[in-house]
Amino acid sequence: MKVLKFGGTSVGSIENIKRVKELITDGDKKIVVLSAMSGTTNVLVEISDLIKNKLVDQAVETIENLHAKYNDVIDELFETSEIKQEVGNYIDKVFELLTTFTSKKHNELLYNRIVSQGELLSTFMFTKYLNQEGVNARLLPALGFMRIDKANDPDDFYIKQNLQRIIDEALPAEIYITQGFICLDAVGNIANLQRGGSDYTATIIGAVVDADEVQIWTDIDGMHNNDPRCVENTHAISNLSFDEAAELAYFGAKILHPQTVMPAREANIPVRLKNTMDPGSYGTLISQEYEGEGIKAIAAKDGITAIKIKSARMLQAHGFLKKVFEIFEKYETSIDMITTSEIAVSLTIDDASNLPSIVEELEKFSMVEVDNNQSIICLVGHSVVRHHETHRLFKVLQDISVRMISYGGSNNNISLLVNTNDKITALKRLNSYVFEFATT
16 A cells, blocks of 8 residues: 655645546555645634734635635536535535634634644545545545644554554545644644644554555655755755655755654655656655765755853863753753854754743853854765765855854764855855766
């Protein structure tokens, strides 16, 4: 069995929905994970914000406008009055529920309930469309089996037991459809796996059912060797190892959710990235295998804050770093990069929500400098640290201020911290040196 995930763009129009139907109806049994239709989650987040800010009339108007768009899809996608009525009734109930939320007190649980509706809408509609087209498809409700524990990690035992139970209770089907992104938390409330979490859903399910392969279908033909939004003439990488893909996903390659690789790597299930708009393209295959050495890809992560912690007390003080790390642990703030000298520590974070409190505690025993608007540029490839040509890349950045370098912490990753204003220039120069000059 294979597990296929389709993103919002893949089911974002009538044409694309029909294209996905053709891709999955090849006679093989599979589980299909769907995101919300493109644009829906953004609108649902907007509705949540309007409710939070007590702008009820605007929230109701936004709900009505989104409802109208779904009614247009129903009219075009479904053929008979009976099935239009059935799907329309379901859609009406979802939007009636959203309207009732406008009178409720806003909190995290309400937010989660609001944003979950996108996946519920897309999967119900798509399942009914497949049934209309004569495909033996069944809907598997993700809220019946997908759960995270108190640490926000997948509850594998619960997922496996309940997914198998739901499959056994359902009528036999060629294709099972389920929602990505949404789940229950440890106490049974609706939660989610964060933006892009449908990828994560797919690999969690793939590991649980011991799938032959997990396929992530988007609107781009695999993971590229640089950011195509910043650099021209990038190309898809045909093969990556799990470690290489994990580094790229975490440090800015938007095509893949950062945690996606973990369940597949643990279960040794290959993950293939494919383009819905160009299904004949090879895409990117992610597996245990390494192919070649040296830099394969470059990614960049924005929204980084650099913190320099300086203290003479640090010199030969074995407990200093422990004290620093305990503060970040206290405020549940993860660290991306870290470098040290005899009397200073520099580190980066990508979540500055608790920065004032962190700085306040650090200043009790050190001097603290904070630099905002930073970007991490990550160069990834098998054994890049040991590759004999790697050191040359620093020459092309000699007039760009590099705030920090992480070199040697991983054999597969070199990370540079630069001012965000210099990011595009740095990406282009590195791209020219690594991928253009090297091949001429």
